[in-house]
Amino acid sequence: MNKYFSLFGATGSIGDFTLHVIDNIKEGKPDIFLLSGNLQTEKLAILAKKYNPEFLHIPEKKKDELYRLLDDNLKKRINIISSFDEIYEAYHNVNIWEHYIINGVIGTGGMLPSFLSQHFNIKSAIANKESVILSHELFEDLDTSLIYPLDSEQHGIYKILPFIKKEEIENIYITASGGKAYKKTDGEISSLNLDDVVKHPNWKMGKRITVDSSTGVNKAYEYIETQALFNIPKEKIRIVIDQKSLIHAIIQDKKNNYYFTVSTPDMHLPILSFFESIGIYSQIKIAPLSFVDFQVQLTDILSKSYPILGPFINNYDRSLFAGTFLIVLNNRLLDSFFDYKISFSELRDKLCQILQILFQDRDDIYQSLFKNFNKLSFKDKDSYIKINEFLDIMNKIVEKFV
Numbered sequence: 001m002n003k004y005f006s007l008f009g010a011t012g013s014i015g016d017f018t019l020h021v022i023d024n025i026k027e028g029k030p031d032i033f034l035l036s037g038n039l040q041t042e043k044l045a046i047l048a049k050k051y052n053p054e055f056l057h058i059p060e061k062k063k064d065e066l067y068r069l070l071d072d073n074l075k076k077r078i079n080i081i082s083s084f085d086e087i088y089e090a091y092h093n094v095n096i097w098e099h100y101i102i103n104g105v106i107g108t109g110g111m112l113p114s115f116l117s118q119h120f121n122i123k124s125a126i127a128n129k130e131s132v133i134l135s136h137e138l139f140e141d142l143d144t145s146l147i148y149p150l151d152s153e154q155h156g157i158y159k160i161l162p163f164i165k166k167e168e169i170e171n172i173y174i175t176a177s178g179g180k181a182y183k184k185t186d187g188e189i190s191s192l193n194l195d196d197v198v199k200h201p202n203w204k205m206g207k208r209i210t211v212d213s214s215t216g217v218n219k220a221y222e223y224i225e226t227q228a229l230f231n232i233p234k235e236k237i238r239i240v241i242d243q244k245s246l247i248h249a250i251i252q253d254k255k256n257n258y259y260f261t262v263s264t265p266d267m268h269l270p271i272l273s274f275f276e277s278i279g280i281y282s283q284i285k286i287a288p289l290s291f292v293d294f295q296v297q298l299t300d301i302l303s304k305s306y307p308i309l310g311p312f313i314n315n316y317d318r319s320l321f322a323g324t325f326l327i328v329l330n331n332r333l334l335d336s337f338f339d340y341k342i343s344f345s346e347l348r349d350k351l352c353q354i355l356q357i358l359f360q361d362r363d364d365i366y367q368s369l370f371k372n373f374n375k376l377s378f379k380d381k382d383s384y385i386k387i388n389e390f391l392d393i394m395n396k397i398v399e400k401f402v
């Protein structure tokens with residue numbers, strides 16, 4: 001039986017890794033149902049030619065530009081879609097047993113594939129942590145059995161969990177590399193510029209997540225993602241530094257056994273494992289570790305390197321939508337950082353200051369706006385519109401602080 005894939009965020013870094021894995025499948029290569037992009041129309045047109053999907057998904061404002069870039073043959077065959085109703089219609093009749101969604105979108109745009117997956121019961125491999133956080137905070141019926149986590153730490157936990165009874169778990173440790181700001185003095189941090197911060201020492205990733213690794217926002221997201229995906233109480237989730245990014249997750253049981261997932265930092269690995277979990281094998285091999293590499297030192301997070309992380313974790317409250325707030329705030333500040341309007345140290349400082357205001361004035365901010373918010377259901381098609389309304393309100397709140 002042929003398998004069909006939708007790859008959301010096909011033009012990004014997770015998109016590149018996924019297509020590289022698919023290129024190296026020799027038998028049972030899956031068909032591509034849909035590829036999506038946002039701004040990179042030329043890249044999406046090249047991918048359309050190579051992978052021949054049934055649908056291309058792109059924002060309305062980019063539709064004509066993308067159409068002009070397709071050759072005549074593709075123009076006749078491929079449907080370019082933009083609106084929610086168009087994409088909803090496209091999934092309405094898919095056979096959910098043959099279909100898989102890969103979510104490699106960055107930011108809250110990742111909510112679209114996650115919503116489609118949950119609404120239509122389609123299995124999805126998710127790298128987009130933002131949509132997991134929104135699903136956790138805004139929805140009442142997230143079905144985690146539909147999710148294969150691609151984020152390396154969550155993938156590490158997912159791989160270990162079958163070996164341990166849930167009630168036996170003492171702690172779950174997720175690792176952070178430290179990013180560019182780790183162990184730097186205030187003076188060194190203030191001289192970091194955009195080009196410095198977008199180069200991650202270990203991982204090849206998109207620019208925004210690389211900056212998030214340096215501010216600690218990425219770990220704050222993963223802290224919530226871990227609670228959401230595995231239903232683990234927040235008190236049991238710890239963060240430690242492994243500067244080489246070789247250890248992705250550790251589970252400690254009540255007898256103090258420790259289970260580690262260790263590998264070369266390479267995002268091909270979780271994607272390969274996902275494909276293998278559904279019986280599709282790619283020829284890509286991950287570089288082995290040598291014992292020389294494997295001299296890791298695990299240290300506790302340093303509040304000086306990640307000033308937002310401690311306060312965020314200590315104050316985190318799902319019912320206050322603190323993760324959603326952080327996503328919206330961080331996206332807004334990252335836009336300013338990438339436009340050279342604020343420096344890296346200003347980005348860090350503003351994140352800290354504004355989060356502090358949120359936690360101090362939580363009642364004033366939320367009581368009036370979200371007090372009567374009823375959790376959404378994935379089964380209700382209109383929930384997708386309600387998420388966007390919610391995000392609009394959150395954007396307005398954030399704008400007041402920024």
Ligand SMILES: NC(=O)c1ccc[n+]([C@@H]2O[C@H](COP(=O)([O-])OP(=O)(O)OC[C@H]3O[C@@H](n4cnc5c(N)ncnc54)[C@H](OP(=O)(O)O)[C@@H]3O)[C@@H](O)[C@H]2O)c1
Pocket residue numbers: 008009010011012013014015036037038039040041103104105106107108109110127128129130150151152203204205206207208209267
């Ligand atoms: N890269 C990694 O190694 C890695 C590892 C773990 C987790 N993740 C997570 O995976 C997600 C993707 O990260 P990435 O590094 O692959 O990002 P990226 O390289 O920046 O790619 C993001 C993709 O999302 C698309 N996109 C951006 N805004 C969009 C919107 N509003 N609506 C729809 N599509 C949109 C982009 O389209 P255009 O390029 O056409 O504009 C691109 O295809 C993030 O949530 C990240 O935290 C990534």
